[in-house]
Amino acid sequence: MRKRRLVWTGAAVTVAALAGLGVYFARVGLDAADKLSSVIGVFAALIGLALAGYGALPARAARAAGEAAEDEAPSVTASGTRSVAVGGDNSGVISTGDAARVHLASDDPPEDAGP
Numbered sequence: 001m002r003k004r005r006l007v008w009t010g011a012a013v014t015v016a017a018l019a020g021l022g023v024y025f026a027r028v029g030l031d032a033a034d035k036l037s038s039v040i041g042v043f044a045a046l047i048g049l050a051l052a053g054y055g056a057l058p059a060r061a062a063r064a065a066g067e068a069a070e071d072e073a074p075s076v077t078a079s080g081t082r083s084v085a086v087g088g089d090n091s092g093v094i095s096t097g098d099a100a101r102v103h104l105a106s107d108d109p110p111e112d113a114g115p
Contacts, residue, residue, distance in 0.1 A: 025033035078085030084094050 025037070028036075076085040076087035086094065
């Protein structure tokens with residue numbers, strides 16, 4: 001619920017700021033409004049560039065940590081009836097049902113399969 005309130009508050013502040021800028025631009029005239037909006041646009045672009053660079057740093061560190069972790073073999077365990085443990089990539093079928101059979105669409109159907 002708190003997140004929703006933050007989103008609505010941010011939206012309200014944005015609308016108020018845009019309305020205030022619109023009123024200000026209407027009062028000062030088109031020439032001054034054009035100059036000020038250019039300056040605001042430059043600063044918005046610089047802030048966006050800085051945030052993009054800041055966001056790329058954690059992704060780069062996580063990728064480097066992931067490469068180091070790939071060298072270690074995964075350790076998985078499973079115990080108990082019908083337990084399944086998968087380490088690494090799961091590229092197959094896992095079934096724990098009674099008398100389970102795997103039938104792939106490209107294979108012929110099992111002989112004892114009903115109509």
